[in-house]
Amino acid sequence: MPSNDVMPGGERPQPEWIRDLTEQLPGVIFQLHRAPDGRMHFPYLAGSGTQLLGIDRHDLMQNALPVLECLDETDYPRLMAAIERSARWQRPITTKFRLKMAAGRQSWIALRAQPCRVETGILWHGVMIDISEQVVEEQRLRRLSDTDDLTGLANRRKLMQRLDEEISLSNRHALPLSLMMLDLDHFKSINDTWGHLKGDHVLERVAAHCRDMLREEDLAARLGGEEFALLLPLTAETHCQQLAERLRERIANHDFGIGPGEITVSIGIAEHRIGDTRETLIQRADDSLYAAKRRGRNQVMVGV
Numbered sequence: 682m683p684s685n686d687v688m689p690g691g692e693r694p695q696p697e698w699i700r701d702l703t704e705q706l707p708g709v710i711f712q713l714h715r716a717p718d719g720r721m722h723f724p725y726l727a728g729s730g731t732q733l734l735g736i737d738r739h740d741l742m743q744n745a746l747p748v749l750e751c752l753d754e755t756d757y758p759r760l761m762a763a764i765e766r767s768a769r770w771q772r773p774i775t776t777k778f779r780l781k782m783a784a785g786r787q788s789w790i791a792l793r794a795q796p797c798r799v800e801t802g803i804l805w806h807g808v809m810i811d812i813s814e815q816v817v818e819e820q821r822l823r824r825l826s827d828t829d830d831l832t833g834l835a836n837r838r839k840l841m842q843r844l845d846e847e848i849s850l851s852n853r854h855a856l857p858l859s860l861m862m863l864d865l866d867h868f869k870s871i872n873d874t875w876g877h878l879k880g881d882h883v884l885e886r887v888a889a890h891c892r893d894m895l896r897e898e899d900l901a902a903r904l905g906g907e908e909f910a911l912l913l914p915l916t917a918e919t920h921c922q923q924l925a926e927r928l929r930e931r932i933a934n935h936d937f938g939i940g941p942g943e944i945t946v947s948i949g950i951a952e953h954r955i956g957d958t959r960e961t962l963i964q965r966a967d968d969s970l971y972a973a974k975r976r977g978r979n980q981v982m983v984g985v
C-alpha cells in the first residue's frame with residue numbers, strides 16, 4: 682500500500698519536460714483522495730483544463746469542495762453515488778457530468794478514474810476531458826433520428842421507444858395511458874386535385890394542430906404517409922375521446938387554403954390494459970380507426 686500517496690503532486694520534484702507535457706494536455710489528469718470521514722481533495726492536478734474551471738488549483742489540492750459546488754445539481758448526486766460505488770467495490774468510475782465553468786459557461790466533462798485503497802482512505806487516478814462538442818453533436822443527431830422531416834413531429838422510431846417506456850410504467854403502476862391513431866380522409870384525392878406540395882402543406886398544418894393540443898408529457902408522431910399517432914400518458918379513454926373530438930372538429934373547421942370542411946380526419950382510440958404490449962395497444966387503436974373509416978370517416982371511435 683503506498684504511504685506517500687497523498688503528498689500534493691506539486692510538491693514532488695518533477696523533471697521539467699514532464700511538467701511541460703502534463704500542463705499542455707488537453708484535459709485534466711488528477712489524483713483524488715477521499716478520507717474515511719468523506720472529505721476529498723486533489724493531491725495532484727495538471728493539464729490545460731485546470732485553468733478553465735476558474736478555481737485556483739492550490740485550493741483544490743486542499744479541498745475538492747469548490748469544484749463539487751460547480752456541478753450541475755442533477756449530476757451532483759449521480760457523481761457522488763458513482764464515487765461511493767467505486768470506493769466500495771473498487772471498480773473504475775466511468776461517467777459524465779455538467780460543470781459550471783468560468784464566465785458562466787457550462788461544459789460536459791467525461792471522467793475516468795481507477796480507485797486504490799491507501800492507508801489514509803481511497804485514492805483515484807484519473808482523467809477528465811471536455812466533451813461538450815461531442816455531446817451537442819450527439820444531441821443533434823438523436824433529434825434528427827427521432828424527428829419526422831416534413832412535420833417536425835416525432836417519427837415512428839421515437840413513438841415505438843416511448844410506447845415501450847409508457848406501457849412498461851402503466852403495466853407496473855396501473856397508470857392510465859391512451860393512444861390515438863389519426864388518419865386523413867381521402868387524402869389521395871387532395872393530392873390528385875391540389876398537387877403534392879399542397880398535400881405536404883396540409884400534413885404540416887395537421888401536425889401543428891396535433892402539437893397545439895398536447896401537454897408537455899404527451900407525444901405526437903407521424904407514422905408515415907397521412908397517418909399520425911398521439912400518445913397520452915395519465916389519460917383515460919373518456920378524456921382522450923374529448924380531446925380527439927376537439928381535434929377532429931378543429932381540423933374539419935380549419936381552412937387549409939382550399940375551403941373549410943375539405944380536410945377531415947378519422948381517429949381511433951385505445952386505452953392501455955394491464956398486460957398490453959405496444960403491438961396489442963396499436964392494434965386496438967388501429968381497429969378503432971378502421972371502424973371510424975368504415976362508418977363514414979370524419980369521426981372518433983373508441984375501444985373497438
Ligand SMILES: Nc1nc2c(ncn2[C@@H]2O[C@H](COP(=O)(O)OP(=O)(O)OP(=O)(O)O)[C@@H](O)[C@H]2O)c(=O)[nH]1
Pocket residue numbers: 831864865866867868869870872876877878879880881884905906907974978
Ligand atoms: N403530399 C403528400 N402525400 C403523401 C405523403 N405520404 C403519403 N401521401 C399520400 O397519401 C395518400 C394516401 O392514400 P390512401 O392510403 O389511399 O388513403 P386516403 O386517400 O387518405 O383514403 P382513406 O384513408 O381511406 O380515407 C396517397 O395518395 C399518398 O401518395 C406525403 O408525405 N406528402
